[in-house]
Amino acid sequence: MIAIDNALISDAIVEEQFVCDLKKCKGGCCEDGDAGAPLELEELKAIKESIAAAKPFMSAEGLKELEKQGDAIYDKEFGWVTPTIGSGICIYGKRDAYGVILCAFEQAYMQGLTQWKKPISCHLYPIRISESKKHTEVEYVNYEPRESLCSPACSLGKQLKMPVYIFLKEALIRKYGTEFYDALAATAENMRLVKK
Numbered sequence: 028m029i030a031i032d033n034a035l036i037s038d039a040i041v042e043e044q045f046v047c048d049l050k051k052c053k054g055g056c057c058e059d060g061d062a063g064a065p066l067e068l069e070e071l072k073a074i075k076e077s078i079a080a081a082k083p084f085m086s087a088e089g090l091k092e093l094e095k096q097g098d099a100i101y102d103k104e105f106g107w108v109t110p111t112i113g114s115g116i117c118i119y120g121k122r123d124a125y126g127v128i129l130c131a132f133e134q135a136y137m138q139g140l141t142q143w144k145k146p147i148s149c150h151l152y153p154i155r156i157s158e159s160k161k162h163t164e165v166e167y168v169n170y171e172p173r174e175s176l177c178s179p180a181c182s183l184g185k186q187l188k189m190p191v192y193i194f195l196k197e198a199l200i201r202k203y204g205t206e207f208y209d210a211l212a213a214t215a216e217n218m219r220l221v222k223k
Contacts, residue, residue, distance in 0.1 A: 031210050039170035041215035044184030045153060045191045051179035054128030056152055058116035059176055062102045063109035065148040071107060073143040074098045077132055080140035081119060084131035089118040150198040153177060
């Protein structure tokens with residue numbers, strides 16, 4: 028376990044290797060789960076500010092569910108999450124010609140139509156963050172790929188020798204800042220040298 032500020036980070040984040048292989052998984056994490064993508068409170072505002080830019084990239088079913096459910100819903104177990112279509116695909120996901128699920132917010136972001144890329148929980152995946160039940164200011168930062176869905180990403184990561192923390196550098200900096208990331212990278216390097 029690595030401790031940086033108020034975060035306790037699993038060693039697996041620096042030891043394991045991972046690179047999303049969208050051609051194989053088809054973005055399955057956007058539809059495989061018990062609820063939609065977890066949202067932080069400030070992201071509720073970001074969704075409202077970015078929804079107009081995202082709508083042209085949504086599916087017809089997604090737009091219909093947006094009208095019915097709203098842009099975010101509260102789940103008793105998971106808190107604020109993105110709505111889904113029939114407990115499946117996120118309403119903001121749409122399949123491209125190759126069957127890959129693309130995020131409407133990310134598509135709008137890439138076109139320069141919004142400043143918000145997508146929920147941080149999506150950006151960080153397969154890293155998952157949970158709060159300590161005893162100490163609410165402490166966060167557990169864990170590596171939790173889905174066994175079958177993410178096996179191509181684990182294989183590609185090993186092939187490219189890409190540690191999880193390097194693959195997710197942009198997302199980790201977005202969540203915790205550059206100083207945090209630099210401390211994590213330095214710790215990872217020290218751990219690597221010790222193992223030699």
